[in-house]
Amino acid sequence: xxxxxxxxxxxxxxxxxxxxxxxxxxxxxxxxxxxxxxxxxxxxxxxxxxxxxxxxxxxxxxxxxxxxxxxxxxxxxxxxxxxxxxx
Amino acid sequence: xxxxxxxxxxxxxxxxxxxxxxxxxxxxxxxxxxxxxxxxxxxxxxxxxxxxxxxxxxxxxxxxxxxxxxxxxxxxxxxxxxxxxxxxxxxxxxxxxxxxxxxxxxxxxxxxxxxxxxxxxxxxxxxxxxxxxxxxxxxxxxxxxxxxxxxxxxxxxxxxxxxxxxxxxxxxxxxxxxxxxxxxxxxx
Numbered sequence: 001x002x003x004x005x006x007x008x009x010x011x012x013x014x015x016x017x018x019x020x021x022x023x024x025x026x027x028x029x030x031x032x033x034x035x036x037x038x039x040x041x042x043x044x045x046x047x048x049x050x051x052x053x054x055x056x057x058x059x060x061x062x063x064x065x066x067x068x069x070x071x072x073x074x075x076x077x078x079x080x081x082x083x084x085x086x087x
Numbered sequence: 088x089x090x091x092x093x094x095x096x097x098x099x100x101x102x103x104x105x106x107x108x109x110x111x112x113x114x115x116x117x118x119x120x121x122x123x124x125x126x127x128x129x130x131x132x133x134x135x136x137x138x139x140x141x142x143x144x145x146x147x148x149x150x151x152x153x154x155x156x157x158x159x160x161x162x163x164x165x166x167x168x169x170x171x172x173x174x175x176x177x178x179x180x181x182x183x184x185x186x187x188x189x190x191x192x193x194x195x196x197x198x199x200x201x202x203x204x205x206x207x208x209x210x211x212x213x214x215x216x217x218x219x220x221x222x223x224x225x226x227x228x229x230x231x232x233x234x235x236x237x238x239x240x241x242x243x244x245x246x247x248x249x250x251x252x253x254x255x256x257x258x259x260x261x262x263x264x265x266x267x268x269x270x271x272x273x274x275x
Binding site: 007008009010011013014017018020021023041042044045048049051052055056058059060062063067068069070074075078079081082085086 | 097100101105106109110113114119123126127130131134178179185186187188193194196197210211214215232233234235236239254255257258261262264265268269
């Protein structure tokens with residue numbers, strides 16, 4: 001029965017990454033936890049992965065705060081090119 | 088009651104939509120110069136196909152749909168040009184112990200405490216450097232999913248990849264980022 005739950009470290013860490021986005025299925029989570037019982041490296045990867053997600057979350061929040069716009073010079077250049085195209 | 092038909096007004100495109108379109112593009116390609124070129128290409132393409140505009144959507148929606156095609160073309164160009172040439176770091180055995188950690192790549196315990204340093208500007212800069220060092224395709228998918236928080240389905244549709252492909256790319260990107268941060272920050 002447990003054979004069904006056996007996964008490699010590559011598969012386990014892939015599920016671990018997927019679960020960071022809350023997109024791992026119930027079965028995948030079961031397999032992952034079963035794997036953790038036998039693999040200290042993947043367990044460590046998982047703990048550190050949570051910390052990485054925290055970092056990524058801060059980066060994502062930073063990016064959302066900064067709305068990007070074209071400079072006046074860029075707009076003028078774009079307008080000039082656009083006019084050329086229309087002629 | 089019949090809906091009022093929308094007409095195009097190219098004279099106002101730059102003033103009304105350039106910033107919106109630029110922001111749309113730069114979020115997706117993460118490069119201001121590429122984004123500017125894509126916006127320009129989209130305006131040119133819109134002008135060429137203006138006669139096909141049926142007035143069923145707003146001007147902005149129509150321009151965004153054209154820009155979206157330009158962004159997808161750009162993604163495809165990246166995929167075909169760099170996809171084959173990119174060198175990725177291997178973390179797992181592909182021989183007898185297929186899928187197990189390679190001895191020299193197993194995760195190491197970290198010395199620095201993330202919680203303590205999380206607002207550190209240098210830490211953020213190091214993270215940016217690590218993301219920039221990813222193969223372009225990994226960086227693109229990682230940014231869309233993790234930084235811009237797009238839905239999986241939307242990314243797959245835009246990049247023409249399957250969900251399985253997406254998770255393999257995300258996994259490879261995150262594994263490389265973890266290693267890069269381990270070597271350059273947490274255990275440095």
